[in-house]
Amino acid sequence: GESVGLHLPTLSVQEGDNSIINCAYSNSASDYFIWYKQESGKGPQFIIDIRSNMDKRQGQRVTVLLNKTVKHLSLQIAATQPGDSAVYFCAENTGNQFYFGTGTSLTVIP
Amino acid sequence: SAVISQKPSRDICQRGTSLTIQCQVDSQVTMMFWYRQQPGQSLTLIATANQGSEATYESGFVIDKFPISRPNLTFSTLTVSNMSPEDSSIDLCSVVRQAMNTEAFFGQGTRLTVV
Numbered sequence: 001g002e003s004v005g006l007h008l009p010t011l012s013v014q015e016g017d018n019s020i021i022n023c024a025y026s027n028s029a030s031d032y033f034i035w036y037k038q039e040s041g042k043g044p045q046f047i048i049d050i051r052s053n054m055d056k057r058q059g060q061r062v063t064v065l066l067n068k069t070v071k072h073l074s075l076q077i078a079a080t081q082p083g084d085s086a087v088y089f090c091a092e093n094t095g096n097q098f099y100f101g102t103g104t105s106l107t108v109i110p
Numbered sequence: 111s112a113v114i115s116q117k118p119s120r121d122i123c124q125r126g127t128s129l130t131i132q133c134q135v136d137s138q139v140t141m142m143f144w145y146r147q148q149p150g151q152s153l154t155l156i157a158t159a160n161q162g163s164e165a166t167y168e169s170g171f172v173i174d175k176f177p178i179s180r181p182n183l184t185f186s187t188l189t190v191s192n193m194s195p196e197d198s199s200i201d202l203c204s205v206v207r208q209a210m211n212t213e214a215f216f217g218q219g220t221r222l223t224v225v
Binding site for chain 1: 114116119141143150151152153154155158202204206212213214215216217218219221
C-alpha cells in the first residue's frame with residue numbers, strides 16, 4: 001500500500017505553546033488526508049481532514065496544512081493543553097481503506 | 111458517527127492459545143476492518159470483513175492465523191490463533207462511513223499480551 005510516514009516520533013511542548021506535527025506521504029495521487037488522535041487505551045479519533053484541492057483547513061484550535069509539491073502534511077495545535085497529550089496519526093484515504101503514518105507522541109508539559 | 115463496542119479490552123494469553131475479539135456496531139455497515147497496532151507503531155490493516163463472504167486479508171496475514179467471522183451487518187469477530195509473543199499488540203476493529211467525506215471510526219481496541 002501507500003507509504004505514509006512521520007518525521008518525528010516524539011514531541012514535547014509547554015502548555016500554552018503551539019504544536020506542529022509533520023507527516024510525509026508517497027502517493028501523489030492521494031486526494032484525501034485525515035489526522036487522528038489516539039489517547040492511551042482508546043481507538044483513534046478523527047481530528048480534522050483536508051482534500052487535495054485545498055492547502056489549508058482550520059478547525060477549533062487545529063489547522064492542517066497540505067503541501068502537494070513536496071507531499072507533506074502538518075497538523076498545528078494552538079495553545080496546546082494537557083488534554084492534547086496523545087499519539088497523532090496522519091492517514092491517507094483511498095476508497096474505503098486508510099493507510100496510517102507511524103504516529104507522533106505529543107507530551108504537553110504543564 | 112458510529113458507536114463501536116469491542117471486547118475484551120485487554121487480555122493476557124498463554125503462548126499457543128487462541129483469543130476471539132468481538133466487535134459490535136450500533137448500525138449496519140457493509141465493511142468492517144481489523145487493524146493491528148504493534149507497540150510504538152502505526153495501524154496495519156489485517157483484513158476487511160464483508161458480510162456474506164470470506165474476509166479479504168492483507169499481505170502478511172492469513173486466514174488460518176486470523177480467522178474472521180461476519181455473521182451480520184453489525185457484528186464481527188477476529189480470532190488470533192496459536193498466539194506467540196509477537197502477537198502482543200492492540201487489535202482494533204473499524205468501520206467506514208461515507209458522507210461528504212469518508213471517515214473511519216474505531217473501537218477502543220483489545221490489548222493483547224502473550225506470555
